[in-house]
Amino acid sequence: MDSVMALGTAKPVVIFTKNSLCCMSHSIKTLISSYGASPTVYELDEMPNGEQMEKALPILGCPNLPAVFIGKKLVGGAREIMSLQVRGELSDLLIEAKAIFFWNKK
Secondary structure, eight states, X not given: OHHHHHHHTSSSEEEEEOTTSOHHHHHHHHHHHHTXXXXXXXEGGGSTTHHHHHHHHHHHTOXXXXXXXXXXXXXXXXXXXXXXXXXXXXXXXXXXXXXXXXXXXX
């Protein structure tokens, strides 16, 4: 659990996922990148301790992958990120985390 928190809070945007997951992980990475952010992505199925890290995520409050940290906080999974997007709050969160510097809301 400590290693997940250490990695998750080390950068403005961190995504824990697996290569073997469906398109949701790709969609979340693409959405966040579309704002100009450069998320750090950890593919748990490629990491020696990835299985242990995946088991720690539900304890931290994210039962499903992808798990997204923004601004040193575990925001949640795809559902939470999409909800922020729909409410128009994702860009503000990325700016607050200094993952991007501005977003022109038209």
